[in-house]
Amino acid sequence: MDAYTCEPMMTVNQTDLDYLIATARAAGSEILKVYETDFAVTRKDDASPLTEADLRSHHLITRRLRERYADTPILSEENSEESPYEVRRQWREFWLVDPLDGTKEFIKRNGQFTVNIALIREGRPLAGVVLAPAIQQLYYALEGHGAFKIASGGATSRLAPPTKTNGDRLVIAGSLSHPTPEMDAFIAEQRRKYKQVEFLPMGSSLKICLVAEGAADLYPRFGPTMEWDTAAAHAVAREAGRKVVAHGTTQELPYNKQSLLNGWFVVS
Secondary structure, three states: OOOOOOOOOOOOOHHHHHHHHHHHHHHHHHHHHHHOOOOOEEEOOOOOEEEHHHHHHHHHHHHHHHHHOOOOOEEEOOOHHHOOHHHHOOOOEEEEEEEEEOHHHHHHOOOOOEEEEEEEEOOEEEEEEEEEOOOOEEEEEEOOOEEEEEOOOOOEEEOOOOOOOOOOEEEEEEEOOOOOHHHHHHHHHHHHHOOEEEEEEEOOOHHHHHHHOOOOOEEEEOOOEEHHHHHHHHHHHHHOOOOEEEOOOOOEOOOOOOOOEEOOEEEO
């Protein structure tokens, strides 16, 4: 049995959130150091891009989490092969990290990439921090305590639950770098239902955050994502009164599955 199995689950409070926010910001600083250089791009076994920024962020986040939460395992995109399901299935609680979500956006230098840190408990995201370092926007949430946004100027606002929207207008968030025929068909269908349909292309987990803060009504994902791509923003969306459900169901997106690949989902 894995050593983490019998450890008691932690009590998470604002002090922990402050530490996670500071960790995300420190990782963001490391990312921006690379962002400002003529960095190299390599390819992982699955052909996805990898830069020095991904690795710098990964090492900083994992080091800081281990320093403060030595008894809580960490699953990061950059160390996922070290934690097979036979080990993970014993975890009641763990950190789920995407050190640099939106590497394609990072390479394009459009600023739409994020640092994602989530605490998963019993298969659901208990807390999450999402930082977009290039545009200096940060979102965070803790279950039962609400969701918040810290804007680039430093002002903090609580994300309010959705209110009744204009029935003639629909704003749809979608992937900037991963278009699909299914999304094209979905938008065409909505344009037959609404007088005005606006499509907001966005990179990384910022798409979920757009719905969480009310800038978009809907984000349907008709393509592959991994659990670390969605967990932190999922926590933010839920605490903002939104839903992140498996496509065609009312079931929340689950975490720590045998396969870390998410199915299609909808944020609303």
